[in-house]
Amino acid sequence: MDYILDxxxxxxxxxxxxxxxxxxVRVPRGSITALLGRNGAGKTTTLKSILGLTPPRQGKIMFEGNEIQGMLSFNIASLGIGFVPENRSIFRDLSVEENLKIAERKKGDYAGKKGxxxxxxxxLKRLINLSGINLSGGQQQMLAIARALVADNCLLLIxxxxxxxxxxxxxxxxxxxxQLSAYSTVVLVEQNFLVASQLAEYYVIIEEGRSVKEGKMKDLTNDKATIQHYLGAA
Ligand SMILES: Nc1ncnc2c1ncn2[C@@H]1O[C@H](COP(=O)(O)OP(=O)(O)OP(=O)(O)O)[C@@H](O)[C@H]1O
Ligand SMILES: [Mg+2]
Incomplete structure (x- = not known):
């Protein structure tokens, strides 16, 4: 298997x-891979560790075959990793379009990607001049994801x-x-199991700071006992 992230x-x-x-966590290229686990299990910390925001003290992170642990966060992102954080950190005082433009990594990114x-x-096109503060929760989430699409990212952590x-x-x-997963590999943290199971091809379960199970989502959805055991939902 060809893993974009290992x-x-x-x-x-x-x-x-x-x-x-x-x-x-192994992420096959072109897949959507879901990170599952209860509240406080360590899912967000895993994403932040990949990005170097909370750098790991031990272990290895391979992206496109190169070790990235220990690199500065800015340099990790520049390799083509987009992050959509849980709090949807959009700029509330900036318009939709300004939010997108400011997400450029190089000049021309926005012009190239806006279509x-x-x-x-x-x-978002309809709301382009509205400022972030006036967007609904759903519109803010869409803008947060759109921002991660402005630069050339081959991996998105959502x-x-x-x-x-x-x-x-x-x-x-x-x-x-x-739709966007046709262009970028996606790592998706998702508490809503129905959403995760419909989107993702692969999964990894994290429990109390450890990855405890991985595999194909279609096998997990048929395994109610495992879902109940690790996620408390069936
Ligand atoms: N800044 C911090 N200081 C102390 N503990 C922290 C901090 N950030 C996270 N933790 C702890 O680390 C553990 C993992 O947190 P993390 O946010 O990664 O979990 P999560 O799986 O994303 O949970 P959730 O589903 O609630 O978002 C939790 O026990 C949390 O309390
Ligand atoms: Mg979290």
Whole structure:
């Protein structure tokens, strides 16, 4: 299998706390891979460790075959890794278009990508001059994902995109993630198991700072006992 990302047994500390105590995540190129696990399991910390925001103290992270652990976060992102954080950090005082332009990594990124972005998120085109503060939760989430598409990213790390959204918006969002996954590999943290199971081809379960199970999503969806055991939902 061709893995675009291969996280090998990482250990991450936040302050004195040993938060990740052996997390391994292999992400096949072109896939959507879901990171699953209960609240506080270490899913967000895993994404932040990949990005060097909370650098691991032990273990290896291979991206496109090169070790990236220990590199500065800015340089890791520049390799082509986009991050959509859980709090949808868009700029509330900037317009939709300004939010997109400021996400450029090199001049011309926005001009080159806007056609693609507005095909995925037609609402954003309509709202282009509105400032972030005036967007609904769903529109903010779409803008947050759109921002990660402006630069050339071959890997997107998306943290809890469906959180707090109404079902109709979740549907729209899922369709967009499905479509963009034709262009970028996606690592998706998702608490809503139905959303994760419909989108992802592969999964990794994290429990108390350790990766405990991985495989094909279609095998997991048939395994109610495992879902109940690790995720408490069936
Ligand atoms: N800044 C911090 N200081 C201390 N502990 C932290 C900090 N950030 C995270 N933690 C702890 O690390 C553990 C993992 O947190 P993390 O945010 O990675 O979990 P998660 O799986 O993303 O959870 P959630 O589903 O709630 O988003 C939790 O026990 C959390 O309390
Ligand atoms: Mg989290």
């Amino acid at each position: 996280v090998q047994d990482i250990h991450t500390f936040i302050g004195q706390y040993h938060i990740l105590q052996g997390v391994s 693609f972005i507005f095909t995925l998120f037609p609402d 943290d809890e995109p469906s959180e707090g959204l109404a079902p109709v918006l979740i549907e729209q969002l899922m369709k967009a993630i499905q």
